[in-house]
Amino acid sequence: MTPDAPKETTPAAEGCACQSGTAVAAPTSRRNFLLQIGIGLNVLAGALISVPILGYVLSSFAKKFPLEWINLGSTSQFPEGTTQLASYENPYRRPWDGEMARIPCWVRHISANDFQVFAINCAHLGCPVRWFSESKLFMCPCHGGAYYENGDHAAGPPPRGLFTYECRVTNGSLEIKGGILPNLGNPGNPTEVAKPA
Amino acid sequence: MIANAKKKVTDAALGVFGWIDDRIHVSEIFEHTAGHHIPKSTSSWFYVFGSATLLCLIIQLVTGTLLALAYVPSGAEAYTTLEYLTFEQPLGWYLRGIHYWGSNFMVSIMLIHMTQVYLFGAYKYPREVTWMSGVLLLVITLGLAFTGQVMRFDEDAYWGIGIGAAITGRSPGIGGPLVQMLLGGPIISAETLSRFFTLHVFVLPGSILAIIVLHLRMVLLKGINEWPEPGVEVNRETYDRHYAAIIKREGMPFVPHGIGKDLIAGAIVIVGILVCAAVFGPKGPIGPPDPTQIDANPRPDFFFMWIFAIAALMPDYMETVALLVAPPIVITLLFLLPFLNNTGEKHWSRRPAAVLTVVGLYLSLGLLSWWGITSPWSPAMTAWRADPTPKQFLVGHTPLELQGAIVLQQKQCRNCHAIDGIGGVRGPDLAEVGSRLTAPELARQVIQGGGNMPAYGKNLSPYEVNALVAYMVSLHPTGTTPAQDSAKPSVPPPENSKRQASADPAHGDHG
Numbered sequence: 257m258t259p260d261a262p263k264e265t266t267p268a269a270e271g272c273a274c275q276s277g278t279a280v281a282a283p284t285s286r287r288n289f290l291l292q293i294g295i296g297l298n299v300l301a302g303a304l305i306s307v308p309i310l311g312y313v314l315s316s317f318a319k320k321f322p323l324e325w326i327n328l329g330s331t332s333q334f335p336e337g338t339t340q341l342a343s344y345e346n347p348y349r350r351p352w353d354g355e356m357a358r359i360p361c362w363v364r365h366i367s368a369n370d371f372q373v374f375a376i377n378c379a380h381l382g383c384p385v386r387w388f389s390e391s392k393l394f395m396c397p398c399h400g401g402a403y404y405e406n407g408d409h410a411a412g413p414p415p416r417g418l419f420t421y422e423c424r425v426t427n428g429s430l431e432i433k434g435g436i437l438p439n440l441g442n443p444g445n446p447t448e449v450a451k452p453a
Numbered sequence: 454m455i456a457n458a459k460k461k462v463t464d465a466a467l468g469v470f471g472w473i474d475d476r477i478h479v480s481e482i483f484e485h486t487a488g489h490h491i492p493k494s495t496s497s498w499f500y501v502f503g504s505a506t507l508l509c510l511i512i513q514l515v516t517g518t519l520l521a522l523a524y525v526p527s528g529a530e531a532y533t534t535l536e537y538l539t540f541e542q543p544l545g546w547y548l549r550g551i552h553y554w555g556s557n558f559m560v561s562i563m564l565i566h567m568t569q570v571y572l573f574g575a576y577k578y579p580r581e582v583t584w585m586s587g588v589l590l591l592v593i594t595l596g597l598a599f600t601g602q603v604m605r606f607d608e609d610a611y612w613g614i615g616i617g618a619a620i621t622g623r624s625p626g627i628g629g630p631l632v633q634m635l636l637g638g639p640i641i642s643a644e645t646l647s648r649f650f651t652l653h654v655f656v657l658p659g660s661i662l663a664i665i666v667l668h669l670r671m672v673l674l675k676g677i678n679e680w681p682e683p684g685v686e687v688n689r690e691t692y693d694r695h696y697a698a699i700i701k702r703e704g705m706p707f708v709p710h711g712i713g714k715d716l717i718a719g720a721i722v723i724v725g726i727l728v729c730a731a732v733f734g735p736k737g738p739i740g741p742p743d744p745t746q747i748d749a750n751p752r753p754d755f756f757f758m759w760i761f762a763i764a765a766l767m768p769d770y771m772e773t774v775a776l777l778v779a780p781p782i783v784i785t786l787l788f789l790l791p792f793l794n795n796t797g798e799k800h801w802s803r804r805p806a807a808v809l810t811v812v813g814l815y816l817s818l819g820l821l822s823w824w825g826i827t828s829p830w831s832p833a834m835t836a837w838r839a840d841p842t843p844k845q846f847l848v849g850h851t852p853l854e855l856q857g858a859i860v861l862q863q864k865q866c867r868n869c870h871a872i873d874g875i876g877g878v879r880g881p882d883l884a885e886v887g888s889r890l891t892a893p894e895l896a897r898q899v900i901q902g903g904g905n906m907p908a909y910g911k912n913l914s915p916y917e918v919n920a921l922v923a924y925m926v927s928l929h930p931t932g933t934t935p936a937q938d939s940a941k942p943s944v945p946p947p948e949n950s951k952r953q954a955s956a957d958p959a960h961g962d963h964g
Contacts, residue, residue, distance in 0.1 A: 317630045321639040343745045346640055353643045354529030355743040356611070376747060381764055382615035384747040386834065391864040392912040397750045398616075399765035400830040400869075400879050402907050410907035412830070415769050436639035439619050441628015 323433040334365040339387050347435040375419035375438045422447050490704035494680030496711040501718035502566035508719045509559035516552040526650035528643030531606035535738045550730030560756045574799025575678035577687045581791035583671040588788045593661045600653035607738035612751035623773045681799035758825030759818050765830045832868040833877035840875045857924025860917045887929035891936045895922045
C-alpha cells in the first residue's frame, strides 16, 4: 500500500495546484504526502473495522439453522380423526426468551401413523389461525383467511395452504422438525409439496 | 436611592452577560438562529405545525428516556416490567400514556405540517433539501412508531412482528435470509426484541436528531416559505432576490416577534397530550407475548391501520407488489417531489392537482383506516356461540328448517354471515337469502363454496345440507315468494312457500 501512495498523489495534486493557480502545497510537499498517507491509512482502517461490524450485523442473514427432530409427545394424546393444538420448545431458545420459547402448532391425526402438523401462522401474514372442529376449518382473525382440515386454502387472501412441519412417528411418539417461523421466503419444510391457492 | 440600586443591578447583569457573550458569542449565535429574520406573513397559525412536531419529539425523548429507567428489553421480562411501570411505579402509567399519546400527536401533527408545506408550495426552489430532509424525518418517525409498538411487548407486538416477518418473507429470492436478519434468528425470540429495542432507542432517535439538524439548518439557510400569492410564480433566476426583498421589506426576528403563535400552539399540544394521557391512559399491554395463547386478535396502532386494510383488500396477485414495491416507490416520489415540480405557482388556488391529491390521499387513508378498524373481512370468531339466532327467524318453522338453523349456528356459518345484522359481515347477511337464491343455487354454494366462501361438501352430511338449504330457502320477508329459477316456467306462489321449498326435488339429490 504505502509505496503506491506517492505515485498516485502526483497527478492529483498537480491538477489541484493548476486549478487554484496558487502554490497552496507543492505536489511533493511533506504536508501533501502526510495527507495522502493519512487518507490511505484511514481507508485501510475503515475496511478493517467494517469487517467485524458487517460480519456481526449480517451473521443472521446467511446463518443456517439445521432443524432437528422434536418430540411432540405420545401419539395417544392425539385421538384419531381430530385436530388439536400442541406446542413445542424452540430448539434455538435462549434463557431469556421467556414464554416466547413455546411454539404452538396444529396436529391433525388422520389415521394410524398418518399425521399432519401445521404451523400456527397464516400463510398470508403470519397471524395465528384457529381450528373449528364443527365446520372443519381453520380461520384467521386478521384478514379472513380460511383453510380446510388438510391445510388447503379455502378462502380469503392467503396465497397458499397452511405451512406444514415435516413429521414422523417414532416409538409411538410424534416428532416434527420445528424451530423456524415459516414464511413465503422460507416455508421450512423441504418435503412439502406446495399447492397453489 | 432605589433608582441608583436598580442601575447597579442592571449594570452588574449586563456585565455578566457581556462576559458570557464575549467568551461564547451568544448574541451572535442568537442572531443567526432563533433571531433570524422571517417574512411577516409567515407569522401565521398555518406555520405552527413544524415547531409543534419538534415539541412532540422533545416530549418523546424525555418520556422515553424516563421509561427506559424501568423497562427491561428482555423477552422474559419486558412484559413484567411493562406491568410494573403501569401498576407499581409511581406515575409510570402516566408517563407511558404521555409517550403513547405523544407518538400519536407527533405522527398526526407531522402529517398536517407536511400537508401545509405541500399546499403552500414550500418544497419548490430553493427549499428542495428542506423538503427532502422532511420526508426522511417522516420515514424515521414511522419507523419509531412501528418499533415503539413492539416495545409494548404484548401479544399484539408478538404477532405484529410476525406480520412484519411475513411481509419481509415475500421479498423475491432473499425473503428467507431477510426474515432471519429481521428476527435475529429463525423464529421470533428475545433477540428480535433486542433488535427492535436497539432501533427504537439508539439508531432511529440518533438518525432523527441528525436529520433535524439538517432540516433546521436548511430553514435558516433558505428561509421560511413566504405566504404564497396567486400569480406569483417561483423562478429560479429571480426567486432569491425576490425573497431577499421580502425580508428587507417586512422581515422580523423569529424570536421574539414571530414565535408567539408557535408558543401558544405548543402549549395546546402539551396540554392535549397530557389530557389524552390522563383521560384515555396508556395503550395496553394486553395479554403477554405467549404464542400459545392463540386467541389473539392482532391489530396495529392507528397509523398503520391503512396498511392492515390494504393487506386484506388487495387481490392475491397484487399483494406482494402492494406491500413491497409500492412503499419504496411512494417514498421515492415524495422524496423527489421538488425535482418533479420545482418552479411555478405556489398558491393552492392555482394548483388544483395538488389540492385533489391531498383530498384523495386523506380520503383514501381515512377510508382504509376505518376499514382497518372495523375489519369487515375478518370472521367474527365467536359469533357462532355468542350471537343468538333472532327469535323471528325461528318461530313458525318446520322441524327440518329448525334443524337447518342449528346447522347454520353449529357449523360457524354465523362467523361470516350475519342474520339480520347479528354476526360476522364477511359474507352476505342471510336474513333474506331465500329471496335471492333458489334451493339448488344455495345447495351448490354450500357444497362447492366459491366467491370467497369455503366449500362445505366434505364437512357436512347430505342430511345437514338438506336441512340447511331448507332453512335458508325459508328466509324471505313475509308475504313474498322465495327466489325462483327464471329458466323454469313460473308457478303461482304456493300457499305455504316454506314447506314447498323444503320439499323441492332438487334437495333429493343431497338427501
